[in-house]
Amino acid sequence: MARAGDAFVTFNPYTVSNGPQIVSGAATGNSERAVEWLDALAATATPVVLTGHGDPWTQGVASAVEQARAAGAS
Numbered sequence: 001m002a003r004a005g006d007a008f009v010t011f012n013p014y015t016v017s018n019g020p021q022i023v024s025g026a027a028t029g030n031s032e033r034a035v036e037w038l039d040a041l042a043a044t045a046t047p048v049v050l051t052g053h054g055d056p057w058t059q060g061v062a063s064a065v066e067q068a069r070a071a072g073a074s
Helices: 032-040 059-071
Strands: 010-012 017-022
Touching: 010 032, 010 059, 017 032, 017 059, 032 059
Parallel strands: none
Antiparallel strands: 010 017
16 A cells, blocks of 8 residues: 655655655655655545645645656655
8 A cells, every 4th residue: 555655745844845745765764665656646546645744735646746756856
């Protein structure tokens, strides 16, 4: 099971930046796995995403995953 907060956040406290982005390497034990989870999350087509860090994402998981990939790992 993929959890959004294990793959991306909408606020990164390490870089103090907003918007969907891959979980910072300082906050995960497995950055590669976080990126892999993005595909599983996108497949759910969920309209609202709660990530644990940052505001709820209400523009659909597909757009969040796209933006997280574009932002890349930090």
